[in-house]
């Protein structure tokens with residue numbers, strides 16, 4: 001039964017100002033780019049055009065259309081059951097990091113393929129590299145411990161010329177490593193990013209998925225929840241977000257002078273305390289927390305560097321000539 005129509009804001013104002021996904025979905029335009037979306041677009045219970053966010057095929061079709069419309073991606077797919085990322089939130093991380101680099105580069109965003117990013121846990125979707133490449137021309141290394149994700153990433157690269165030469169996906173063979181095995185000691189990385197597995201056990205990951213689905217059906221959230229899917233091993237690891245990030249921070253110190261800055265999403269606010277403690281123990285020179293808000297979900301990025309101010313100045317003066 002159709003309920004009273006809701007008033008919708010014209011823009012999703014909590015998203016970053018440069019995020020291309022701020023406006024309400026224009027399904028007519030999206031279908032023009034991806035006709036495969038058409039069968040999934042139906043009026044929701046408020047009579048608005050929408051897709052069923054609990055249907056993985058519908059969410060995938062919407063993602064394909066958004067990637068085509070906003071990011072010039074002609075061919076994109078992920079293996080069945082793999083994490084289908086909500087694109088607006090992923091784009092926010094990239095834009096906030098561009099702003100961070102801008103603040104550290106005389107107010108100009110470093111752009112172009114000489115800006116090298118490293119995405120730890122790139123997933124089957126390659127979502128962060130796609131957005132970073134199309135928005136800022138950066139180049140990426142993406143790592144993952146899951147061979148199926150790496151294979152999927154390689155397929156995405158092979159079927160999209162705009163990504164070729166800009167993204168390399170590498171298999172991390174040791175799940176306890178983050179930088180070792182992927183980054184050469186003589187290689188320079190301007191920015192590392194990471195969306196860590198969140199849950200501490202498979203059971204917790206499943207419960208989280210059920211919670212999201214329940215929220216979706218009861219319409220408790222004002223924003224669509226897109227990423228309920230995902231192989232459980234993408235969503236959990238022993239020790240959850242806290243341990244994953246702790247080990248990443250400790251290992252990042254070994255790459256202190258090869259990376260301008262390291263960053264990670266922290267979904268659980270209560271993990272921040274231990275993250276700051278480890279960063280202090282590791283003697284990070286600078287730490288910044290960037291809040292991000294989408295819908296009802298508030299998240300944040302923690303960024304750190306081991307470079308002194310003088311070393312940072314030297315880095316930007318030698319590496320970041322092309323700017324936006």
Ligand SMILES: C[S@@+](CC[C@H](N)C(=O)[O-])C[C@H]1O[C@@H](n2cnc3c(N)ncnc32)[C@H](O)[C@@H]1O
Pocket residue numbers: 083085090120121122123124125127128143144145146149172174175176177178195196197198233234235237
């Ligand atoms: C939450 S998913 C993020 C996927 C994608 N970046 C996204 O945002 O949709 C976390 C990813 O980290 C990968 N992963 C887990 N441990 C890893 C490690 N040590 N090195 C690289 N990737 C790892 C998982 O396989 C999974 O694909």
